[in-house]
Amino acid sequence: MTFQRVQRELSAEEIARLRALRAGGKRLKWLAHEFGISHQTVSRYLRDSGAALVEAMQASPVREIEVEPRREPMPVRAVSGDGR
Numbered sequence: 001m002t003f004q005r006v007q008r009e010l011s012a013e014e015i016a017r018l019r020a021l022r023a024g025g026k027r028l029k030w031l032a033h034e035f036g037i038s039h040q041t042v043s044r045y046l047r048d049s050g051a052a053l054v055e056a057m058q059a060s061p062v063r064e065i066e067v068e069p070r071r072e073p074m075p076v077r078a079v080s081g082d083g084r
Contacts, residue, residue, distance in 0.1 A: 007037070007038075007041060008036070008037065010035065010037070010045060014035065015045055015049060018031060018035060018042065018045055018046070019046065019049055021034070022042075022046060022055075023055075028042050028043060
Protein backbone atom coordinates (compact mmCIF):
# COMPACT_ATOMS: atom_id res chain seq x y z
CA MET A 1 0.00 0.00 0.00
CA THR A 2 1.41 3.38 -1.01
CA PHE A 3 0.50 6.60 0.71
CA GLN A 4 0.67 9.90 -1.11
CA ARG A 5 0.62 13.25 0.58
CA VAL A 6 -1.75 15.65 -1.07
CA GLN A 7 0.13 18.83 -1.82
CA ARG A 8 -1.90 21.86 -0.93
CA GLU A 9 -1.26 25.44 -1.87
CA LEU A 10 -0.79 28.00 0.89
CA SER A 11 -2.76 31.22 0.88
CA ALA A 12 -0.97 34.58 0.72
CA GLU A 13 -1.54 35.03 4.45
CA GLU A 14 -0.07 31.61 5.20
CA ILE A 15 2.98 32.35 3.05
CA ALA A 16 3.51 35.63 4.92
CA ARG A 17 3.23 33.78 8.24
CA LEU A 18 5.62 31.08 6.97
CA ARG A 19 8.20 33.70 6.02
CA ALA A 20 7.82 35.51 9.34
CA LEU A 21 8.26 32.30 11.33
CA ARG A 22 11.34 31.34 9.28
CA ALA A 23 12.80 34.82 9.77
CA GLY A 24 12.19 34.30 13.50
CA GLY A 25 14.41 31.22 13.44
CA LYS A 26 11.97 28.33 13.05
CA ARG A 27 13.41 25.25 11.36
CA LEU A 28 12.12 23.83 8.05
CA LYS A 29 10.88 20.58 9.61
CA TRP A 30 8.95 22.48 12.29
CA LEU A 31 7.40 24.72 9.63
CA ALA A 32 6.48 21.68 7.50
CA HIS A 33 4.72 20.07 10.46
CA GLU A 34 3.01 23.33 11.45
CA PHE A 35 1.59 23.93 7.96
CA GLY A 36 0.99 20.28 7.09
CA ILE A 37 3.25 20.32 4.04
CA SER A 38 6.58 18.69 3.18
CA HIS A 39 9.85 20.41 3.99
CA GLN A 40 10.59 20.52 0.23
CA THR A 41 7.39 22.51 -0.25
CA VAL A 42 8.40 24.86 2.58
CA SER A 43 11.75 25.37 0.82
CA ARG A 44 9.99 26.06 -2.47
CA TYR A 45 7.73 28.70 -0.92
CA LEU A 46 10.68 30.39 0.76
CA ARG A 47 12.79 30.26 -2.42
CA ASP A 48 9.95 31.53 -4.62
CA SER A 49 9.31 34.40 -2.22
CA GLY A 50 12.94 35.51 -2.27
CA ALA A 51 13.44 34.63 1.38
CA ALA A 52 16.58 32.62 0.62
CA LEU A 53 18.21 35.65 -0.99
CA VAL A 54 17.27 37.87 1.94
CA GLU A 55 18.65 35.30 4.42
CA ALA A 56 21.90 35.00 2.49
CA MET A 57 22.34 38.76 2.32
CA GLN A 58 21.60 39.15 6.04
CA ALA A 59 24.06 36.38 6.91
CA SER A 60 26.81 37.87 4.75
CA PRO A 61 29.65 39.61 6.58
CA VAL A 62 29.81 42.06 3.68
CA ARG A 63 27.25 44.77 4.33
CA GLU A 64 27.74 46.81 1.16
CA ILE A 65 26.48 44.63 -1.67
CA GLU A 66 26.05 46.06 -5.13
CA VAL A 67 22.99 44.58 -6.79
CA GLU A 68 23.06 46.72 -9.91
CA PRO A 69 25.23 45.44 -12.75
CA ARG A 70 28.24 47.50 -13.68
CA ARG A 71 27.61 49.69 -16.69
CA GLU A 72 30.53 49.44 -19.07
CA PRO A 73 30.67 50.10 -22.78
CA MET A 74 30.20 46.99 -24.86
CA PRO A 75 33.15 45.90 -27.00
CA VAL A 76 32.71 46.85 -30.64
CA ARG A 77 34.56 45.43 -33.59
CA ALA A 78 36.23 47.83 -35.93
CA VAL A 79 34.24 48.01 -39.15
CA SER A 80 36.03 48.94 -42.31
CA GLY A 81 34.27 50.67 -45.18
CA ASP A 82 35.80 48.47 -47.90
CA GLY A 83 33.42 45.52 -47.45
CA ARG A 84 35.78 43.19 -45.59
